[in-house]
Amino acid sequence: xxxxxxxxxxxxxxxxxxxxxxxxxxxxxxxxxxxxxxxxxxxxxxxxxxxxxxxxxxxxxxxxxxxxxxxxxxxxxxxxxxxxxxxxxxxxxxxxxxxxxxxxxxxxxxxxxx
Amino acid sequence: xxxxxxxxxxxxxxxxxxxxxxxxxxxxxxxxxxxxxxxxxxxxxxxxxxxxxxxxxxxxxxxxxxxxxxxxxxxxxxxxxxxxxxxxxxxxxxxxxxxxxxxxxxxxxxxx
Numbered sequence: 001x002x003x004x005x006x007x008x009x010x011x012x013x014x015x016x017x018x019x020x021x022x023x024x025x026x027x028x029x030x031x032x033x034x035x036x037x038x039x040x041x042x043x044x045x046x047x048x049x050x051x052x053x054x055x056x057x058x059x060x061x062x063x064x065x066x067x068x069x070x071x072x073x074x075x076x077x078x079x080x081x082x083x084x085x086x087x088x089x090x091x092x093x094x095x096x097x098x099x100x101x102x103x104x105x106x107x108x109x110x111x112x113x114x
Numbered sequence: 115x116x117x118x119x120x121x122x123x124x125x126x127x128x129x130x131x132x133x134x135x136x137x138x139x140x141x142x143x144x145x146x147x148x149x150x151x152x153x154x155x156x157x158x159x160x161x162x163x164x165x166x167x168x169x170x171x172x173x174x175x176x177x178x179x180x181x182x183x184x185x186x187x188x189x190x191x192x193x194x195x196x197x198x199x200x201x202x203x204x205x206x207x208x209x210x211x212x213x214x215x216x217x218x219x220x221x222x223x224x225x226x
Binding site: 032034036041042043044045046049090094096099100101102104105106107 | 118120155156157159204206210211212213214215216217218220
């Protein structure tokens with residue numbers, strides 16, 4: 001069975017510091033991987049995705065994630081965070097197991113402090 | 115208007131009320147989803163529709179009844195809810211099932 005584990009429920013960090021939000025998944029088939037972001041009082045928005053090709057994917061606002069097949073991980077990183085990055089971040093995995101299914105992780109709340 | 119819209123944004127109802135949540139997408143997508151988001155819990159997939167046909171129903175109580183009259187509209191009819199049903203209900207759509215999903219802003223439901 002597929003599953004997604006986000007190891008940290010909350011990550012507090014100071015502004016301009018680097019951050020890494022961890023995501024591990026379990027699947028025996030090839031997968032697509034996503035990171036979504038949810039700002040307060042809003043729905044989820046796609047931040048970035050890995051479908052194939054380069055294992056390092058980037059978003060327009062400075063986040064990046066690296067697909068590591070051997071470690072079944074897709075950690076999200078940003079070298080310098082802003083107050084406006086405060087939000088909930090969800091890792092998601094899509095795999096084909098008799099039908100396409102997307103599984104979401106429990107979410108990591110990133111809290112950026114001044 | 116573009117994207118995925120949900121109405122109402124906030125809803126307070128008693129346990130004996132009947133209400134409906136509405137979702138509309140203007141993206142030309144064929145798949146639509148209902149999720150329940152409760153505090154401190156993972157996102158729970160409730161229903162999936164593909165081309166107006168329900169393709170997934172994840173053991174959701176019968177007091178939640180979905181309806182998909184066409185590929186652009188999705189409803190969630192609510193009847194005799196419990197206080198533990200209070201949550202943020204999110205609608206999403208995608209080009210096909212399992213593709214990248216686009217979410218609406220959600221309906222914050224409070225059951226008294």
